[in-house]
Amino acid sequence: MKIQEKITVTVALTLFFVIFITAFSFTQLFLVNNRNVRLFNLAEQNNKLTEYISSTYSEPQKAIDFLTGSDYLKRFEDIAGVEIIIADTDMNILINSLNLENEDFKNLLLSSKEIKSFLNVTDLLTISGRQESGKLIMADIKNNRYYISIKEFPVKDKNYLSIFLKKQTELALPPVRYTIEMLLIFVLAGLISIITGLVLGKNISTPIMRLNRSVGRISNGDYSENIRAMGKDEIGILARNVNIMKNKIQRSQESLKDFTYMLSHEIKNMITSINGYAVGITEGVYSTEEEINEALDIIKNKSKDLENITESLLMLSKIENRIIEISKEEVNFEKMINDLLKLYEPELGRNRLKIKKTFAIMPETKLFSDKYLIQTVISNLINNAIKYSNTESEIIINSISDDESVIISVSNSGLNITEDERDKIYNMFYRSKKYEFKNIKGFGLGLAISRRIAGILGADLDFDSKENINTFIFKIPLNR
Secondary structure (H helix, E strand, O other), rough: HHHHHHHHHHHHHHHHHOOOOOHHHHHHHHHHHHHHHHHHHHHHHHHHHHHHHHHHOOOHHHHHHHHHHHHOOOOOHHHHEEEEEEEEEEEEEEEEEEOHHHHHHHHHHOOOOEEEEEOOOOOOHHHOOOHOOOOEEEEEEOEEEEEEEEEEEEEOOOEEEEEEEEEOOOOOOHHHHHHHHHHHHHHHHHHHHHHHHHHHHHHHHHHHHHHHHHHHHHHHOOOOOOOOOOOOOHHHHHHHHHHHHHHHHHHHHHHHHHHHHHHHHHHHHHHHHHHHHHHHHHHOOOOOOHHHHHHHHHHHHHHHHHHHHHHHHHHHHHHHOOOOOOOOOOOOOHHHHHHHHHHHHHHHHHOOOEEEEEEEEOOOOEEOHHHHHHHHHHHHHHHHHHHHHOOOOEEEEEEOOOOOOOEEEHHHEOOOOOHHHHHOOOOOOOOOOOOOOOOOOOOOHHHHHHHHHHHHHHHHEEEEOOEEEEEEEEEEEEEO
16 A cells, blocks of 8 residues: 555544544534423423412412412413422322322432533533522433423422423434434545545655655666755655755765776776786896886885775775774874884975974873774874875874873875865765876875774864865874
8 A cells, every 4th residue: 555545544534533423422412402401491491380389379278279270280381391290398299290100209209310410502511500490300201201300499388399391302313314414424524534635645645755756766876856855844854864865875976986987097007017017027128137126116016006905995894884893902102103104204205294293192191992993094194194295394293182082183284175175085085186186196095984983983083274284183082
């Protein structure tokens, strides 16, 4: 089942049950309200009779004689459509138009459940007691359901009970009519739910389906189209994040293509050079000892370049696949930096570069971490500074510490790095397109590897460039 169908079905079913239950509840509410109105009307009629008797007669017997000897009650019953029973407070029936037995009458008064609270639409759906209405009950008498109002009223010093009974016929809906009403509610709820479900399902699923198609194109290598990110909801945020991811993948793919081309070209040149000099030696092209030694030196250098590329790619692969093991041993930064500088003496000499170094790490500072990984980062930073420094300039290496970290900074004087390039220098395979960098050896892996090693060590590798002075800052926490 597609997502649009799932959303449509879910919304439709939910709305159907909500609408059906709500409609059914309101139907029952109005039925109950109708019942309450009948009971209150019955109580008001009872009040009129009892108030008339109490205010007109001062002697109990005269009141009883009037009610039994005249047609007043009969006319009242005909007008109100009720049956009337008059009894004293000892439950002795004095007037009985329903021909109710004394025992049944007593059971009616004693066992019937009184209705004390009412939910009325006419009273703005408030629940309230109806003390002025007397006792209101519903009971079954002689196979009929009756509304009953019981009102106690005084005549001089004696109290009587006035009981009004009305058959419950007004609310009894015929089965066919009730069934039709329920079917109408069912059909209307279904139609509203289906239409609403279709509309909401389409509105919700359309951006998701559009997003799915776009992701499908990205997975097939098509990065030409950005996803329309409309709105600030989760789908809009997801669309923007997918666009960001797409752009990063596209840049990585482009960098990878450039790197593959450049790497294959460089390796081919190295192999061609190595093969050419080797063939030259074996075939006697280089006959003198000096020519042979020079050819062998070139072969050694090219072989070393191949080794460096292989080691860099292997290191990068280990980092990317999280299979590198971290050892813990005390790091002596002064010795490490001095050893690295000895390795780079030939390059420093050829470029006539001077080194200015400062060691200000506090004696009590002890850092235990992976010496090989830290050395790799510092070596890459020094190598980077040598390659991109102006001739006869100075490279400054500072090492300091505080309570939380050891900080190694490497600065060199060279071309200013633009803001646009600052976001790219840590990308794998990135090489600046500037003409001045064209003849500088490298494959754009050193800083990418260094940044990833810093992440593994929990360290930071930052960059700053001011007035052609480029500085890399390697900050290693002591608690690692």
